[in-house]
Amino acid sequence: MGHLISLTASDTHHFSAYEAGEASAPRALVVVQEIFGLTDHIRAVCDELADRHGYHVIAPALFDRARRDAVLPYDQNGMSEGLALREQISSDEILADVTASAHALSHHGHAKVGILGFCWGGLVAWQAATRTRLFSAACAWYGGGIASVSHEKPHCPVQLHFGGEDDHIPHTDINTIRENRPEVEIFVYDEAGHGFGCNDRPSFNRNARDLAHERSMAFFSTHL
Incomplete structure (x- = not known):
């Protein structure tokens, strides 16, 4: 099981982060939360990456700035509250916390660090890949808003996963990303909705989750 640590961003902001795995692990990942905070699900993802796949993982608590x-419930009220909290935090501040998390992993001797984001964290993972040069690979699951910034060129390999029945991310957005970034690997799971990878949400889809997980692990194994 992982544990909470405290990190400091370049602007002296102190924030919590969930750390799992050993510093001696062969691979390292920053995991970026959904719009609901550092939920039990996100912590379980970190624990699985550490225990089953041998990663050293840090997941920053991005809401700490607001x-x-x-930690918000997986319902409409929780989503509304999360969106309101997100509005209080700038993209630069978010990337500062992600950067501090990546540096913490690098300080443990990891030459390569990847980033894996879910929901809001998927967009953050994309922006970390395009606006920094910290990461050797980036993977996003159902990242809303990526289409609007898909003109930005990633500085590392990127893999994206979307639900074919996602009522938050239309197919036109996926097509826009394909057109703007043909080099990016994109998978669409036809019968899956938004949040299909989270077993605490009604939209959980076991088959889509397992296949996306398998593809993500293969992707990071190749690039980290």
Whole structure:
């Protein structure tokens, strides 16, 4: 099981992060939360990456800039509250916390660091790949908003996963990303909706989750 640590961003902001795995692990990942905070699900993802796949993982608590220790329920109220918290944090501040998390992993001797984001974290993972040169690979699951910034060129290999029945991310967005970034690997799971990888959400789809997980692990094995 992982544990909470404290990190400091370049602007002196102190924030919590969930760390799992050993510093001696062969691979390292920053995991980026959904719009609901550092939920039990995100912590379980980190634990699985550490215990089953041998990763050293850090997941920053991005909401700490707006409200410390914010963990929201997987329902419409939680989503609305999460969106309101997100509006209080700039993209530069988010990337500062992601950068501090990557540096913490690098300081443990990891020459390559990847980033894996879910939901809001998927967009953050994309922006980390395009706006920094910290990461050797980036993977995003159902990242909303990527289409609007898909003109930005990633500095590392990127893999994206979307649900074919996602009512938050239309197929036109996926097509826009394909057109703007033909080099990016994109998978669409026809019968899956938004949040299909989270077993705490009604949209959980076991088959889509397992296949996306398998593809993500193969992707990181290749590039990290």
